[in-house]
Amino acid sequence: MEQILANGIYLGSQYAMIALGLTLIFALMNVLNFAHGQMYVIGGFVTYTFYGQWGVPFVLALVMSCVTLAIIGALIEKFLFAPVIKGSAREESTMLLAAGIAFLLDALILLIFGEKQRGVPKIVDGVFNYDFRLIMPYDRILICVLAILSIVAFIGLMQYSKTGRALRALAQDRIAAQLMGVNVDRYSMIGFALGAMLAGLVGGLLVTITGVNLGMGGATSIKAFMMVMIGGAGVISGAIWGGIILGFMEAIGLAVLSQYGDITYLLIFVSLMIFLAIRPQGLMGKPWG
Amino acid sequence: MQRRTLIKVALTAVTLTALQSTTALAENSVLKIGFVGVTSGPAAAWGISNQRSMEARAAWINETGGYKIGDTTYDIEIVSFDDQKDPKRAIAGMEKMAQEGIHYVVGPNVDDGAAAVRPVAEANGIMYFPYAFPKSLYQAPASNAVLGMVAxxxxxxxxxxxxxxxxxxxxxxxxxxxxxxxxxxxxxxxxxxxxxxxxxxxxxxxxxxxxxxxxxxxxxxxxxxxxxxxxxxxxxxxxxxxxxxxxxxxxxxxxxxxxAQDAGVLAEGAGDLANGFISVGGASTPELASPMMNEFVQRYTDMFGEYNDESNTKVYALEYILETLKAKPSAITDVEAFKATMDTFEAPNPYMKGDAKLRYVGMTSFGQRRQVAVPLVVNVYQDGAFETLFVAEVD
Structure with a gap:
């Protein structure tokens, strides 16, 4: 039981971080960013290059992941999403654009970083072992703590900074925010950059545990969408709860159902379908959008 | 006058260029060999090591004057198709090979893809070298698939x-x-x-x-x-x-x-924790690799920036195709002649030291010779490199 709890907390914290960026972008721009997973992968590869290849301190490599992804996110928003959103009222346009960007990023990742699985040296050695009832490597504990701290910092930024207030206003009512003097174009770009930066941050954190390869993007996006659906699209607290719930479902399923084969995700998907049939807006979402 | 001169110069240049390219093309005929496999997604490393092995070897052959089969010397052209590990795409890839008149294809990399392309390969006279293990692909009445590794x-x-x-x-x-x-x-x-x-x-x-x-x-x-x-x-x-x-x-x-695994990937992802890990590899460990294998590794690295240890096995399929065609030149367009040659084919294995041979095996597992005889090299990972644990042969 202790191991299941620990695995659940660890998985939940990393999943919540992945979902946060996705839901932020959706809240601000009503864009389903299918390229979110690819952004996560790029974050992992940037940290791999700086920390694993060039020997730059891990924290600095992590900062480089954040900065790189923030720049990529800002450019994507300014030159791709913003013109499409202005020029087309149809939601499919942004969805197709996001899918196209995902393919493009996949191709670029293959070209720049290659096809191989990559990993970096452990940032902390050693394993916490409580009588074989609870085993957790120290680097996972550290990453889990960093992920939780990052979530807290993000919530603080959204709640107490001028940028955060502007972003929340934008998410609540774009026109009202504009009428109140919020520079919608600027804050849309900042919001998208922030969402991409979160993907880069979690990619950089997790490359120390899971490594990174070019095929991770699509699967990461799907999991992120599941968390957002559970928690409620466009709601920050919903993304966090969605991540935690998915993390615990996975940890419990893998521990309890292992003798029946790989049915954990089958049950998670069935549960998700039933849940959405009963509450289509998710846990925290509002029925009216 | 100046205009006329300009036209003359331009015409002469065009003619010379055309003649030059015709001469270049006329130097060697082109033999196309196909590759259908996964070069994107999580399993991309499997297919990319295949594709790059073929491209590195083809570039090497072309650079050194081409490959002589019968009385003709060929430049080797690799035609690749990413099946994305999707059987439907694998079928599309094999159909593309058929449309291009290709009779020899390496891949697919996985079981369902290899099974899916079988009807297309058989209908279009294509021999293919999958990295998939279902015995039905290699046992009669199937006869067009040749297992490219040890199962x-x-x-x-x-x-x-x-x-x-x-x-x-x-x-x-x-x-x-x-x-x-x-x-x-x-x-x-x-x-x-x-x-x-x-x-x-x-x-x-x-x-x-x-x-x-x-x-x-x-x-x-x-x-x-x-x-x-x-x-x-x-x-x-x-x-x-x-x-x-x-x-x-x-x-x-x-x-x-x-x-097959890659020592560099293990070193990065698991470090010393991977010490003692046992996997199946090819003939690249120092005690087995021939100078030609070492040169292949060097050329691959020069071409793509980094070698992949999986290519120790993947290097063989193209060599088998070319050597068998050399032994039976009419098989270039006639796969039945290729099949007939497989039973008796034997050539020196250029990638291994000693007197190792390229030959087709599989009688014990499949009842017919539908497997390339790559050495069964069992490796153990130790401190960033593979060491040979033992070597065996497959019949």
């Missing part, structure tokens, strides 16, 4: 037997990804282990192909405390993470797989 049901028993005799292994646990290739390899491994008298203490645990964190997946396996943990059909992307998680969970036994 797990051939390597697994050798590894288990070696470990029983030399390491005192008595219990074994299997873990596999939840898709066709790893699951069938797991089932084959379980049967082989039981047949050898090993006690199988866990064989039900599977994981999603896209799993990135294996600690929760491995926790129940570790409770069974096996002497040997077999990572059935594990992809190079997942192997380091599985090894790392198992060791961090306190597993002190032996870990092995029957698929």
């Amino acid at each position: 797990n049901y051939q390597s697994g028993p050798s590894i288990y037997k070696h470990l029983m005799e030399n390491e005192g292994v008595k219990t074994v646990a299997f873990i596999a990804a939840n898709e066709s290739d790893p699951l069938s390899q797991r089932d084959g491994g379980v049967a082989a282990a039981k047949a050898l008298g090993l006690e199988v203490v866990s064989d039900t645990v599977t994981y999603q192909v896209d799993t990135t964190d294996f600690t929760p997946v491995l926790t129940p396996v570790m409770r069974s405390r096996p002497d040997l943990l077999v990572l059935s059909g594990v992809s190079p992307a997942n192997a380091p993470q599985l090894i790392r998680s198992a060791r961090e969970l306190g597993f002190e036994g032996i870990i092995s797989t029957e698929t």
Whole structure:
């Protein structure tokens, strides 16, 4: 039981971080960013290059992941999403654009970083072992703590900074925010950059545990969408709860159902379908959008 | 006048250029060899090592004047198609090869893709060299597929037997990804282990192909405390993470797989925790590699920036195709002639030291010669490189 709890907390914290960026972008721009997973992968590869290849301190490599992804996110928003959103009222346009960007990023990742699985040296050695009832490597504990701290910092930024207030206003009512003097174009770009930066941050954190390869993007996006659906699209607290719930479902399923084969995700998907049939807006979402 | 001169110069230049290119084309004919396999997504490393091995070897041949088959010297052109590990795309890829008049194709990389392309290959006179293990592909009445590596049901028993005799292994646990290739390899491994008298203490645990964190997946396996943990059909992307998680969970036994791995990927992903990991490889360890193998590795590295140890096995398929065509030049357009030649074909193995031979095997497993005779080299990972544990042959 202790191991299941620990695995659940660890998985939940990393999943919540992945979902946060996705839901932020959706809240601000009503864009389903299918390229979110690819952004996560790029974050992992940037940290791999700086920390694993060039020997730059891990924290600095992590900062480089954040900065790189923030720049990529800002450019994507300014030159791709913003013109499409202005020029087309149809939601499919942004969805197709996001899918196209995902393919493009996949191709670029293959070209720049290659096809191989990559990993970096452990940032902390050693394993916490409580009588074989609870085993957790120290680097996972550290990453889990960093992920939780990052979530807290993000919530603080959204709640107490001028940028955060502007972003929340934008998410609540774009026109009202504009009428109140919020520079919608600027804050849309900042919001998208922030969402991409979160993907880069979690990619950089997790490359120390899971490594990174070019095929991770699509699967990461799907999991992120599941968390957002559970928690409620466009709601920050919903993304966090969605991540935690998915993390615990996975940890419990893998521990309890292992003798029946790989049915954990089958049950998670069935549960998700039933849940959405009963509450289509998710846990925290509002029925009216 | 100036205008006329300009036109004359331009015409002369165009004519000379055309003549030059005609001369260049006329130097060597072009022999197209196809590749249909996965070069994107999580399993991209499998197909890309195939494709790059072929491209590196083809570039080498072309640079050194081409490949002589009969009275004609050919430049080798590799035509590639990414099937994205999707059987439907694999069929489309094989159809493309047929449309281009290609009769020899390397790939696909996985079971379902290899099975899916069989009707297309047979209908269009294409010999193909999959890296897939279902016996039905290679047993009569099938005759167009040639297994490009050693199958797990051939390597697994050798590894288990070696470990029983030399390491005192008595219990074994299997873990596999939840898709066709790893699951069938797991089932084959379980049967082989039981047949050898090993006690199988866990064989039900599977994981999603896209799993990135294996600690929760491995926790129940570790409770069974096996002497040997077999990572059935594990992809190079997942192997380091599985090894790392198992060791961090306190597993002190032996870990092995029957698929080829890359030492660099293991070093980065698992570091010293991968020491002692056993896998199946090719002929690149210093004690086996010939100077030609070393040159191939160097050329591959120069061309693509980094070598992939999986190419130790993947280097062979193109060599087999070309050497067999050299032995029977009419087979360039007649795959029946190719098939007839396979029974008696033999040529020196240029990638191994000693008197190793290229020949087709598979009589024991398939009842006909539908497998390339690559050496069954079982490697053990130690401090960033593979060391040869033992070498065996497949008949």
